[in-house]
Amino acid sequence: xxxxxxxxxxxxxxxxxxxxxxxxxxxxxxxxxxxxxxxxxxxxxxxxxxxxxxxxxxxxxxxxxxxxxxxxxxxxxxxxxxxxxxxxxxxxxxxxxxxxxxxxxxxxxxxxxxxxxxxxxxxxxxxxxxxxxxxxxxxxxxxxxxxxxxxxxxxxxxxxxxxxxxxxxxxxxxxxxxxxxxxxxxxxxxxxxxxxxxxxxxxxxxxxxxxxxxxxxxxxxxxxxxxxxxxxxxxxxxxxxxxxxxxxxxxxxxxxxxxxxxxxxxxxxxxxxxxxxxxxxxxxxxxxxxxxxxxxxxxxxxxxxxxxxxxxxxxxxxxxxxxxxxxxxxxxxxxxxxxxxxxxxxxxxxxxxxxxxxxxxxxxxxx
Amino acid sequence: xxxxxxxxxxxxxxxxxxxxxxxxxxxxxxxxxxxxxxxxxxxxxxxxxxxxxxxxxxxxxxxxxxxxxxxxxxxxxxxxxxxxxxxxxxxxxxxxxxxxxxxxxxxxxxxxxxxxxxxxxxxxxxxxxxxxxxxxxxxxxxxxxxxxxxxxxxxxxxxxxxxxxxxxxxxxxxxxxxxxxxxxxxxxxxxxxxxxxxxxxxxxxxxxxxxxxxxxxxxxxxxxxxxxxxxxxxxxxxxxxxxxxxxxxxxxxxxxxxxxxxxxxxxxxxxxxxxxxxxxxxxxxxxxxxxxxxxxxxxxxxxxxxxxxxxxxxxxxxxxxxxxxxxxxxxxxxxxxxxxxxxxxxxxxxxxxxxxxxxxxxxxxxxxxxxxxxxxxxxxxxxxxxxxxxxxxxxxxxxxxxxxxxxxxxxxxxxxxxxxxxx
Numbered sequence: 001x002x003x004x005x006x007x008x009x010x011x012x013x014x015x016x017x018x019x020x021x022x023x024x025x026x027x028x029x030x031x032x033x034x035x036x037x038x039x040x041x042x043x044x045x046x047x048x049x050x051x052x053x054x055x056x057x058x059x060x061x062x063x064x065x066x067x068x069x070x071x072x073x074x075x076x077x078x079x080x081x082x083x084x085x086x087x088x089x090x091x092x093x094x095x096x097x098x099x100x101x102x103x104x105x106x107x108x109x110x111x112x113x114x115x116x117x118x119x120x121x122x123x124x125x126x127x128x129x130x131x132x133x134x135x136x137x138x139x140x141x142x143x144x145x146x147x148x149x150x151x152x153x154x155x156x157x158x159x160x161x162x163x164x165x166x167x168x169x170x171x172x173x174x175x176x177x178x179x180x181x182x183x184x185x186x187x188x189x190x191x192x193x194x195x196x197x198x199x200x201x202x203x204x205x206x207x208x209x210x211x212x213x214x215x216x217x218x219x220x221x222x223x224x225x226x227x228x229x230x231x232x233x234x235x236x237x238x239x240x241x242x243x244x245x246x247x248x249x250x251x252x253x254x255x256x257x258x259x260x261x262x263x264x265x266x267x268x269x270x271x272x273x274x275x276x277x278x279x280x281x282x283x284x285x286x287x288x289x290x291x292x293x294x295x296x297x298x299x300x301x302x303x304x305x306x307x308x309x310x311x312x313x314x315x316x317x318x319x320x321x322x323x324x325x326x327x328x329x330x331x332x333x334x335x336x337x338x339x340x341x342x343x344x345x346x347x348x349x350x351x352x353x354x355x356x357x358x359x360x361x362x363x364x365x366x367x
Numbered sequence: 368x369x370x371x372x373x374x375x376x377x378x379x380x381x382x383x384x385x386x387x388x389x390x391x392x393x394x395x396x397x398x399x400x401x402x403x404x405x406x407x408x409x410x411x412x413x414x415x416x417x418x419x420x421x422x423x424x425x426x427x428x429x430x431x432x433x434x435x436x437x438x439x440x441x442x443x444x445x446x447x448x449x450x451x452x453x454x455x456x457x458x459x460x461x462x463x464x465x466x467x468x469x470x471x472x473x474x475x476x477x478x479x480x481x482x483x484x485x486x487x488x489x490x491x492x493x494x495x496x497x498x499x500x501x502x503x504x505x506x507x508x509x510x511x512x513x514x515x516x517x518x519x520x521x522x523x524x525x526x527x528x529x530x531x532x533x534x535x536x537x538x539x540x541x542x543x544x545x546x547x548x549x550x551x552x553x554x555x556x557x558x559x560x561x562x563x564x565x566x567x568x569x570x571x572x573x574x575x576x577x578x579x580x581x582x583x584x585x586x587x588x589x590x591x592x593x594x595x596x597x598x599x600x601x602x603x604x605x606x607x608x609x610x611x612x613x614x615x616x617x618x619x620x621x622x623x624x625x626x627x628x629x630x631x632x633x634x635x636x637x638x639x640x641x642x643x644x645x646x647x648x649x650x651x652x653x654x655x656x657x658x659x660x661x662x663x664x665x666x667x668x669x670x671x672x673x674x675x676x677x678x679x680x681x682x683x684x685x686x687x688x689x690x691x692x693x694x695x696x697x698x699x700x701x702x703x704x705x706x707x708x709x710x711x712x713x714x715x716x717x718x719x720x721x722x723x724x725x726x727x728x729x730x731x732x733x734x735x736x737x738x739x740x741x742x743x744x745x746x747x748x749x750x751x752x753x754x755x756x757x758x759x760x761x762x763x764x765x766x767x768x769x770x771x772x773x774x775x776x777x778x779x780x781x782x783x784x785x786x787x788x789x790x
Binding site for chain 2: 084169284300
């Protein structure tokens with residue numbers, strides 16, 4: 001096994017282009033991803049047609065009382081330009097006692113923004129209405145004072161730790177995209193088996209006294225390491241360089257990664273069994289990786305999905321369980337015992353794929 | 368020239384499985400998308416019903432009884448007790464919470480299950496409900512005490528969710544929060560105005576409706592992701608076709624071609640044209656099938672489809688140029704790795720920059736600007752503009768940029784083409 005494993009490294013030394021460029025791309029990818037997340041607050045471009053400067057400033061002041069949203073003054077033309085250029089999907093239009101959204105395309109962020117804006121408007125308009133009725137001028141300040149001892153409050157608690165919503169969203173994107181990216185690396189690395197088969201080196205290996213299981217193990221262990229290292233390097237960059245806090249559950253994170261990468265390697269073997277040429281693999285890889293990431297919820301929050309069949313399908317995607325496990329360990333500080341479910345599902349998937357995959361490949365070589 | 372193009376198309380046509388994957392798989396992904404974002408297709412952004420467990424550990428009757436008993440212990444002036452007792456019966460704090468969930472707008476999206484604490488905790492852990500709202504014992508009393516006597520710390524509702532990352536849980540959280548805020552506000556107003564603030568007449572009508580850029584409907588989330596996936600998958604065509612070049616080199620087809628005196632320009636043009644051909648067909652299938660089956664772009668005018676056709680063509684040109692460039696690099700380094708790295712890494716990064724994966728709000732402005740320089744990002748912007756009915760003037764700029772990139776990439780491809788003696 002170790003000889004075959006070593007062979008892979010010799011190959012890598014001779015032709016390091018693939019692995020090196022993936023390493024380089026991983027760096028690019030990590031920094032782009034972090035760059036895209038740098039602004040933790042979402043900016044809402046706000047404009048008005050009728051209000052005067054101070055009136056508008058007052059609204060912006062009220063609206064900007066938020067942890068997750070920033071309302072930035074703009075004018076109608078700029079907002080239209082931004083929407084047309086596809087840079088934002090909607091803008092907020094504030095008027096005397098009314099607001100509207102200027103919508104270019106629908107986005108689920110509008111729902112979150114609307115909840116906040118509705119609240120601010122209803123509150124402010126109500127206070128103004130009462131001020132008019134009663135003629136009390138400094139009502140705003142006095143109401144705020146009275147609100148310091150509210151009648152009712154809510155005590156919000158979560159079963160799994162106290163990671164904030166913003167953190168959860170950030171990590172969802174980072175984890176999802178990293179796991180997605182790793183699928184490509186693993187599938188492409190594993191495709192070297194197909195090329196070896198075609199070149200005939202595979203047959204020579206089989207003829208040698210090395211046991212077949214050992215040949216497979218040597219190859220797969222190498223693919224495993226490449227995929228594993230890619231994710232570890234990405235996470236390390238995020239953690240040490242970009243200030244993402246991955247928590248203290250290093251053991252659990254590493255274990256989830258191990259079983260996740262194993263299941264993807266196994267999936268790769270399964271695909272190898274079905275595919276004949278590197279060209280086909282080129283066409284199939286993106287479908288498998290992207291389809292799986294879509295179904296598994298790497299691109300959008302899975303709980304937005306209502307279709308029962310889709311929910312069932314998402315549960316068969318390794319990436320779903322990989323993300324569950326990693327989110328549990330990173331965000332919710334769960335240890336290995338609490339993550340047994342995703343861990344064992346991933347392991348089971350890996351074993352299944354591997355079994356079927358190797359069987360398919362062996363059937364191929366006999367013919 | 369024609370022979371070379373014919374050769375390229377024949378090579379592609381020979382591998383049926385690959386061709387099928389190339390042409391139809393994007394559509395399968397779009398179908399996944401269609402089912403996954405099913406609720407979003409129809410245009411009204413509905414979410415699945417959210418199940419909420421309501422745990423009542425307090426009873427109105429005991430709350431009232433406690434409160435009246437408490438009133439007796441206070442040394443209040445004559446008649447004040449009776450007056451308070453009378454006004455208290457008008458308000459039922461528990462009922463107020465229940466009314467919140469029975470409100471038709473809310474009950475459309477939320478389903479309430481009354482349970483006891485143990486059941487609710489189990490249901491939450493089992494993911495049968497997304498949140499658990501508890502009315503703790505003493506809630507009625509605390510509310511009444513604060514409301515009428517302005518003593519005590521006020522009441523507290525308890526909300527338990529699974530984790531803060533869940534969209535569903537945050538919907539419930541926001542809803543409860545705005546309920547509590549509005550009650551607190553009314554209470555504060557009554558306090559400040561000494562009861563002068565009558566219940567709001569609320570005749571302001573609907574706040575926050577949507578207006579659109581033109582007479583057109585806004586772009587739906589499904590349309591957005593369909594276009595995002597379409598432009599992403601077209602990029603893979605370049606990867607697949609250029610990997611054929613490596614195959615040709617291995618089977619010495621390439622050497623023989625060069626011996627017959629074919630110019631690099633011809634060879635690359637052949638690759639480019641066959642790529643354009645495949646990518647036009649692929650995008651055409653994708654757009655038309657998704658309209659026929661999912662009504663993605665149903666009811667659009669002839670002019671719209673003309674625009675779609677034009678963008679497909681311009682975009683395919685740039686993909687052709689990418690294929691030519693990849694071919695040159697592959698021939699130079701004689702390895703499948705080039706197309707592999709492109710398909711696996713570069714496309715993913717391009718697609719991310721271009722906005723295929725995430726909606727624009729999640730992406731910082733700088734990234735968006737970068738994204739508009741990628742062929743897929745630029746085309747995506749063009750499609751969005753077309754869907755929004757933006758005039759030709761603002762589109763032409765991006766079209767010119769796209770064409771410029773195409774020319775540049777092709778020149779680069781010719782420059783990198785391996786020189787004769789290195790062949």
